Amino acid sequence: MATYKQNVGTTVVNYAGNYPGAVEGELWYDSTNKDFKYQFSTAVGVWSSGGNVNTARINSGAAGTKSAALLFGGTPTTAKTESYNGTSWTEVNDLGTARYGVGGSGLQTAALAFGGTGNSALTELWSGTNWTEVNDLNTGRQQIKAGGTSTSTLAFSGWSPYFAVTESWNGTNWTEVNDLNEARYYAAGAGADNTEGLCFGGIDQPGGSKVANTESYNGTNWTEVNNLNATRQAFSGFGSATSALAFGNEPVSAATELWNGTNWTEVADLATARKELAGAGTSNAGGLAISGAAPSYTTATEEWSSTTNTVKTLTD
């Protein structure tokens, strides 16, 4: 039988801790922890605990990334805004108008809040310090979903009634573009800018049924693509049209699905099942699940991380 050295070309390395020079599949001995370990590549992601929000809420808007995010508005009707630094949430200046069911896009330092309670068309721009009112949506609505930046956003779906209306933000104005194929609300959305978008799940029209349908926007039209594995409503998502995550549901659920640009795959669950939560993140590699109802309002934040290099301890 061939030895390890004959197969791999080296003897087993003796190293104090995780061996930084390890290559795919290489075994080493961790002399500090007295474990045999090896490294392998994986795209498996998990949820871990993030900082708790100061004000638990549902139906809020969010923007940003796993380590730098913004949370604003929500139910009970509030204008409160909180900023996340990767560890904790800090209250910052309020929205100009308190509302829930508000859409969000952008980053922690440059975000957009639009729509909300009472079919509002209000749009506010976050400078990193303050919210300033800018030009309204053409079609006011709540439960509006979106993806993009503070200068380039695609906004779609919403209520009431059920909306298929899609609008593109160019940094100054909203312009109506082609509708979703299926009008819906309580969906989730993702997108990098106003040239792409992903709308998934929600409650459709007609029928008022919870759906798994997913549509992708190519800068001109929406096209139906592969469905979520489960129907979902009042859940959340983040990412882009080619790399997204979906999580939560009503009734409350911890189920999470990952979009790779073609298919949805079930991945690791949230630790705390919930609904009507917020999400922030720019790809399925990392992001946040924020607050929501479980079924009581929760302050919990969970951080999604997808690991590419994993160290496996063989002697566990």
Next chain:
Amino acid sequence: MAKTYQYCVAENWGKGFIDHDESHRITFKGYPGNVWQVPAYNKHGNLWIAKVAGTVKTKDEAQAIVNAEVQAAQATWDAQTDEEKADPMNTRPSDITLEE
């Protein structure tokens, strides 16, 4: 029959409560009443309970805590107006049955 899960009560303090490595190693489930489920007879589950200073509960004790929380949420829901109850996103909180 050997149990599959163990339960504890611990308050989620936020960042670091469940860290990335712990989540990679075992599966956590949180329930109302700060009840947490982790695998039984598992080194990493035991280490996590110790880290969060969790109070270990039998399954029946944990179930009683969850039931009290769910029943309180159900009573709150029952007290709502018919209009509030008609909101499709406002379904009555369901009973939760913990696993052995």
